[in-house]
Amino acid sequence: MWKYILKRVVISIVILFFVGFIIYTMMRLLPTSYVENIARQKSMQPNSKSYEEWLDQLNETYHLDRGILPGYLSWLGEAVQLKFGDSWFYTDPVLQVFSEHIWLSFIMGVVSFFFELIIAIPLGIIAATRQYSKTDYTISVIALAGISLPTFFFASLLKLLFSVRLNVMPLFGLISKDYNQMTSFNQFLDKAWHLVLPIVTLVVISVGSLMRFVRTNMLEELNADYVRTARAKGLSERKVIYHHAFRNTLIPLVTIIGGSLPGLFSGALITETLYALPGIGYTSFQAMIAGDIPFSMFYMVFLAVLTLLGNLIADILYAVVDPRVRIS
Amino acid sequence: MKKQVENEKKDRNEQYSLNDDRRVKVLSPGQLVAKRFFRNRLAVTGLSILVFMFVFSFIGGLISPYSQDQFFYRNELLNREFAAVTENKEFRYMEAEKGSFGSAVNAQAFLAISQGRTEFSYKDVNYTVEPQHDDLYTILSDGKVVGIAYKDVVRSSSGSESLSFDFTYNALLAYTSNQTSFSSGDKSYTIDETGGILEGNQEVAYISRFVVEAKMPDIALSRDFKEKLIVAIQNGETEFTYTDESLILDEEEGQTEDETGGIHTDDPVEEPEGEKNATATYLIERSQNQDNWIIRQEQVSYQYDKYSFPSKTHLLGTDKYGMDMLTRLMYGGRVSLVIGFIVVIIETALGIIMGGISGYFGGWVDNLIMRLVDIFYCIPSTPMLIILGAAMDAARVDPMIRMVYLMLILGFLGWAGIARLVRGQILSLREQEFMTATEACGISVRHRIFKHLIPNVMPQLIVQCTMSLGGVIITEATLSFLGLGVKFPFASWGNIINDVNNTFVLTNYWFIWIPASVLLLLTVLAFNLVGDGLRDAFDPKMKR
Numbered sequence: 001m002w003k004y005i006l007k008r009v010v011i012s013i014v015i016l017f018f019v020g021f022i023i024y025t026m027m028r029l030l031p032t033s034y035v036e037n038i039a040r041q042k043s044m045q046p047n048s049k050s051y052e053e054w055l056d057q058l059n060e061t062y063h064l065d066r067g068i069l070p071g072y073l074s075w076l077g078e079a080v081q082l083k084f085g086d087s088w089f090y091t092d093p094v095l096q097v098f099s100e101h102i103w104l105s106f107i108m109g110v111v112s113f114f115f116e117l118i119i120a121i122p123l124g125i126i127a128a129t130r131q132y133s134k135t136d137y138t139i140s141v142i143a144l145a146g147i148s149l150p151t152f153f154f155a156s157l158l159k160l161l162f163s164v165r166l167n168v169m170p171l172f173g174l175i176s177k178d179y180n181q182m183t184s185f186n187q188f189l190d191k192a193w194h195l196v197l198p199i200v201t202l203v204v205i206s207v208g209s210l211m212r213f214v215r216t217n218m219l220e221e222l223n224a225d226y227v228r229t230a231r232a233k234g235l236s237e238r239k240v241i242y243h244h245a246f247r248n249t250l251i252p253l254v255t256i257i258g259g260s261l262p263g264l265f266s267g268a269l270i271t272e273t274l275y276a277l278p279g280i281g282y283t284s285f286q287a288m289i290a291g292d293i294p295f296s297m298f299y300m301v302f303l304a305v306l307t308l309l310g311n312l313i314a315d316i317l318y319a320v321v322d323p324r325v326r327i328s
Numbered sequence: 329m330k331k332q333v334e335n336e337k338k339d340r341n342e343q344y345s346l347n348d349d350r351r352v353k354v355l356s357p358g359q360l361v362a363k364r365f366f367r368n369r370l371a372v373t374g375l376s377i378l379v380f381m382f383v384f385s386f387i388g389g390l391i392s393p394y395s396q397d398q399f400f401y402r403n404e405l406l407n408r409e410f411a412a413v414t415e416n417k418e419f420r421y422m423e424a425e426k427g428s429f430g431s432a433v434n435a436q437a438f439l440a441i442s443q444g445r446t447e448f449s450y451k452d453v454n455y456t457v458e459p460q461h462d463d464l465y466t467i468l469s470d471g472k473v474v475g476i477a478y479k480d481v482v483r484s485s486s487g488s489e490s491l492s493f494d495f496t497y498n499a500l501l502a503y504t505s506n507q508t509s510f511s512s513g514d515k516s517y518t519i520d521e522t523g524g525i526l527e528g529n530q531e532v533a534y535i536s537r538f539v540v541e542a543k544m545p546d547i548a549l550s551r552d553f554k555e556k557l558i559v560a561i562q563n564g565e566t567e568f569t570y571t572d573e574s575l576i577l578d579e580e581e582g583q584t585e586d587e588t589g590g591i592h593t594d595d596p597v598e599e600p601e602g603e604k605n606a607t608a609t610y611l612i613e614r615s616q617n618q619d620n621w622i623i624r625q626e627q628v629s630y631q632y633d634k635y636s637f638p639s640k641t642h643l644l645g646t647d648k649y650g651m652d653m654l655t656r657l658m659y660g661g662r663v664s665l666v667i668g669f670i671v672v673i674i675e676t677a678l679g680i681i682m683g684g685i686s687g688y689f690g691g692w693v694d695n696l697i698m699r700l701v702d703i704f705y706c707i708p709s710t711p712m713l714i715i716l717g718a719a720m721d722a723a724r725v726d727p728m729i730r731m732v733y734l735m736l737i738l739g740f741l742g743w744a745g746i747a748r749l750v751r752g753q754i755l756s757l758r759e760q761e762f763m764t765a766t767e768a769c770g771i772s773v774r775h776r777i778f779k780h781l782i783p784n785v786m787p788q789l790i791v792q793c794t795m796s797l798g799g800v801i802i803t804e805a806t807l808s809f810l811g812l813g814v815k816f817p818f819a820s821w822g823n824i825i826n827d828v829n830n831t832f833v834l835t836n837y838w839f840i841w842i843p844a845s846v847l848l849l850l851t852v853l854a855f856n857l858v859g860d861g862l863r864d865a866f867d868p869k870m871k872r
Contacts (some may be wrong), residue, residue, distance in 0.1 A: 004516070015699065018708045030719040141370065148852035150802055152809045153845035156828045171831065189678045269710055270806060281733070288711055289718045296715060303708035 005316060012308040017076075019304045020297075024072040027293050028064070034088050034291050035059060061085070062293065064081035075297065089292035090283075096296065097283065098302075102265060105272070108195060109264035110200035117257070120207050124214025125249075128222060131293070139211065146208030149287055155201050155274040162197060170194050172276040198275045202268055210256075217252050221245040251322045258313030260305040364865040377854035381847070385661030394652045396659040397817050399632040400642070401650065410610060410625035411549060412559060414539045419465075419477040424493045430711040431476075437467050441477060461504035467495075476500065482525075484533045488508020491533060499525055504534050522555060561612060561621055568610045568623075637838050645839040648827055649816075657844060660819035664848070667735055667814070668801040672793050674739025675800075679746025680789070684777045686747065687754030697747070704744035713737065713803070717812025734813055738800060749792055753785040787866035794859035798852040805848055821848045 039054035048054070060063040062085065078085070081099065084094035085271045127139040162169035174194050179187060221227065222245050230240045267281030276282065280299070287295040319325045339400070344351045355363065365371055385477050419441065421434050440448040440457050446762040447456050455474070458466045462546035463479040479504060482496045495512040502510035502519055509518045518526050523535040538561070553570055560568040611624040622670070632650030636642060686697035716737055720730050757763065758781070766776050807813030808822025821844045827833050828841040 011699075011702075015702050015706055018703050022703070022707060023712075026715070031723045135677070137370065144856045145849070145853055148802070148849055148856055150805055150845065150848055150852075151823075152806065152825060152828070153841075153849060156825075156834060156841060156845070160834055160838075223392075233737060269714075270810075273810070278369065284711065285714065288715045291715075291722070296711065300708050300711050303711065304706045307706050307708075 001319070005312075008312050008315065012312060016301070016304060020076065020079075020301050021069075021072055023297060023300045023304075024075060025068050027297060028068050028071065033291070035062065035064060038088065058126060079298075079301070085294040087287060087288040087292055087295040089287045089295060094294050094298045097297065098280065101278055101280045101283045102267075103266035104277065105281060106265055108199060108202065108268065108272075108277075108279060109266075111195075112199045112206070113260070113264060115203045116197070116207045116210050119203065120210035121214055121253070124211045125218055125241070125246065127211070127215045128218035131219065140215070143208035143211040143215075146204055146206075146211075149205060151201060151205050151270045152274055154204060155197070155271065158201060160199050169197050172274075174277050194222060194275075195277075198268075198271050198277060201271050201274075205271075213256065214249065214253065217249045218245060221248045224248075244257045251318075254321050255314050255318045258317040259310040261313065262309040266303050266306050361862075361865045365861050368861040368864060370857050371865070374854040374857025374861065376811055377850050378858060381661060381665065381851050381854070385658055385665055388658040389655070389662060392652075392655045394655040396651075396655065397821065398652065398655070399650045400636075400646055400652065401630055402633040402636065403630055407545045407611070407624055407626050408639070409622060411540055411542050411557075411623040413557065413621040413623060414541075415620075416479055416481055416539055418539055419479060420481065421475055421477050422493060422496060423475045424473055433467075437465075437475070437477060460501060464500050464504045473497070479485075480504070480523075480535050480537055481539055482533055482535050495533070499533065499535060501590070536661070548611075557610070557612075557623065567610050568612055570610065572707075635833070635840070637837075638839055644843055645837070647824065647840060648833075651697055653824075653839060653843070656819040656824060657821070657847060660821045660824050660844065661847060661851075663818055664801050664804060664821040664822070664851070665816055665822070667731070667738075667804050668797045670735045671738040671742065672797050672798045674735065675742040675746055675796065676789065676793055678739070678743035680750055680782060680785075682743065683747035683750025684754060684782060687751035688758065688773070688777050688781065690755075694751070698751070701744045701747050704741065707741065709741045709803075713807055714810065714812055717807060721812070727818055727864050731814055731818065732803070734807070735753065738803065742796065742800070745796070746789070746792060749788060750782075750785050753788060757781055757784050787862075791859050791863040791866065794855055794862060798855035798859070801855070802852055821845075 004186055035058050036055065039051055039058055042048055042054045043051040049057075056065070060204070063071040077084070082095065086092065087094050087097050090097045123139050123143075127136045130136050158169075159171055163171040174191055174278070175187075176190050176194075179190060182190060200275050222241075224245075227240060231237075235244075265280075267279050267284070269281035269285055271277075272279040272282035273285050284295060284299040357870050409571050418436065419706075421437065424853040433455065436448045436450045437455065437457060440446070440455075445457065445461075447454065449455065453469055456468045458468060460466060465477040467475040467477065476493075476497055478500050479498075480500060482491060482499050484491050492512070498510045498512045499517070499519070502508070503523070509516060511517065515527060517532070519535070520526060524531045525533040525535065534555075536554070536558065538554075538558045540549055540557060556570060557568060598673070609626040611626060613622045613624065614620070614624055633642075633646050634648055634650050636646045638645045642652050642654070644657065647653055647656060682697050682701070686694045686701075716733075720733065725733065752779075763776070763780065768782050771780070804813055804820065805822030805825070808820045809826050811823070811826055814820035814823055825841045825848075833840050
């Protein structure tokens with residue numbers, strides 16, 4: 001087991017190295033003039049060095065003065081020590097910007113994931129137990145519609161309905177105008193209120209695939225021989241479904257839940273941008289648009305780490321949860 | 329008779345023995361799949377939606393009376409404050425030399441005039457006020473004219489140069505005493521009955537009780553306009569029409585745009601310059617203090633027919649460029665569908681080649697390709713696309729080339745999943761007997777992979793492709809929505825919806841974004857339904 005994990009970790013690191021290299025190469029090839037702009041600004045300040053000197057200094061700081069591979073290696077050397085440099089767009093250290101914005105995204109992710117689970121699992125089970133019934137078709141079509149629904153369309157509809165027509169929800173942002181005058185409890189409520197629509201959006205967009213996943217796996221278990229045996233024994237349908245079939249459905253379910261845990265940190269880029277929420281997704285969207293190499297590099301490598309971590313957790317959980325699976 | 333025929337038919341059927349093959353209707357595997365597919369009501373719904381979308385996008389564009397990049401215009405009646413007219417009833421003051429007649433002296437002079445005094449002093453200097461006429465007083469100090477107080481205003485005809493004191497003084501002197509000529513400096517001037525001051529035949533200045541000021545800084549009002557306007561005012565008219573070729577007006581619609589933070593709204597089209605319209609109607613409004621008139625210009629301007637509501641000529645209204653929405657939707661559908669298909673073709677081609685090689689050869693080749701797949705799986709595609717989109721923005725890539733790049737990038741980022749699927753299938757197929765047979769027959773490796781293995785992967789591949797078509801269309805739409813995908817002048821459903829970032833559009837113009845969004849949703853849903861139906865049809869054992 002440990003040997004397997006170790007092997008996977010080593011492979012992941014190798015993959016990460018190459019992913020980082022591809023991202024770095026792409027970032028370096030971009031026609032961005034951000035460094036030139038900063039150098040020009042700095043050289044404008046009184047008693048400052050000349051433009052060329054600033055440019056050289058900045059290029060050296062960001063390792064832009066050497067080739068792509070040496071540049072990447074020096075970036076990597078610092079990244080391993082968790083030195084990601086200063087963000088160009090936010091002019092603060094990358095890690096500081098990151099830690100300021102990650103928690104909002106994480107909270108949104110956790111809350112919406114929780115709601116997805118408590119909606120998807122019961123509905124998936126109902127659809128599977130009543131296969132080909134009207135209920136099943138309705139649930140399947142709703143699930144598919146959720147998958148097919150473009151985030152921006154659903155968000156716009158919600159905004160039109162709740163923010164414009166009914167005027168009960170804020171249009172965008174995280175805090176109200178009078179946020180500073182509120183008591184700390186009201187401040188919390190205010191933020192929570194602003195997060196309602198984004199979380200509803202996230203849940204509706206992603207609940208469909210989870211629902212289908214539950215349904216598919218539940219059906220597989222319901223068609224298994226042991227279910228027939230259980231029914232032949234004369235067990236109640238309730239017991240057959242929840243005691244026998246559902247427990248086995250939990251195996252892939254727990255695997256996929258475990259695998260998506262790291263993804264809770266990745267931020268919902270589109271949703272956050274639509275609602276102008278200062279989560280990590282929106283923050284990095286702005287940085288990426290501005291051609292902020294240090295921040296974008298960090299964010300993309302961070303996402304790659306989360307993906308690898310998710311896969312690793314899913315594989316390990318699969319073996320832990322299901323005693324029939326032995327990995328070597 | 330009819331019954332007889334039926335009976336004969338029945339007899340013929342019964343002639344076949346029980347195990348005769350002809351009694352059984354034989355269906356090819358393809359027909360079986362089709363039969364199962366068409367029995368699935370959801371899948372058929374999806375298919376009909378898709379057929380509709382294709383007809384709508386590809387044939388609709390041909391039928392539509394408008395073209396993709398046709399702008400529409402409308403005449404709009406604009407009513408805006410144009411000028412203000414004041415009848416001058418207060419004395420104005422002018423000093424002979426700069427500084428010779430300060431504002432304090434000014435006030436004293438005003439006091440003296442209103443009290444009818446002829447002398448006043450200020451700071452040990454004595455001034456005398458000499459009335460020339462009811463509306464013209466001269467202020468003298470030590471017998472020298474230092475300033476004048478007047479009511480009729482002298483202005484230069486060109487409007488720009490300032491007139492000298494001497495000129496003004498002499499002109500006013502002549503005007504108030506009803507003389508028709510005066511001289512200033514070395515030149516002599518004549519005054520005509522309308523108050524124009526002529527040097528020879530050239531009008532250089534004019535005298536009038538009314539002050540006309542343009543409300544807009546970039547408009548210079550001509551003398552002719554002012555004169556006719558004043559005549560109209562004096563006649564007590566409330567409306568006045570004037571024709572002038574030299575009037576330059578620029579139309580601009582003041583619309584406050586409220587945008588959410590970082591989303592790009594592309595607006596590459598220049599605001600149309602309002603067509604010059606020489607004849608305009610002006611409304612004259614007298615304001616409350618009776619000495620002022622506000623002149624409103626009522627002008628018909630010819631401009632883009634933006635955001636017009638659905639009507640008979642434009643069934644779904646027009647968008648922010650003044651283009652027909654329905655036509656844009658058709659062409660947008662074309663772009664969205666074509667991009668979807670090309671991207672999926674690129675993905676599939678790459679996926680089949682890589683997956684096929686990997687699965688067939690195994691060993692280190694397999695290992696290498698699978699690690700490559702892992703790497704591509706790991707690359708965060710949305711941020712990547714956003715960065716590349718922003719970079720193309722910065723490099724000002726031509727919209728057509730940009731679309732090609734977009735397809736290549738999407739295709740290149742998406743092949744990993746298909747490669748994994750193909751490899752998995754091939755790994756299991758490779759062990760089956762028919763592959764041993766191909767090997768025994770000495771069929772070449774290329775043929776074995778592409779003629780015998782790949783066709784067996786086809787069912788799963790088709791299902792996967794149909795599903796990913798929907799995904800690609802959503803990705804493209806999202807990118808275009810963010811302003812980083814397909815760009816103007818090309819329409820795509822995503823960039824049509826982009827306008828909803830403008831809160832004003834979100835609130836007031838449903839026809840801008842709802843139709844495009846519904847089309848997009850239906851198309852993606854239809855692809856997913858068809859994909860689902862195909863999966864069930866191809867593999868009835870897997871039906872769930």
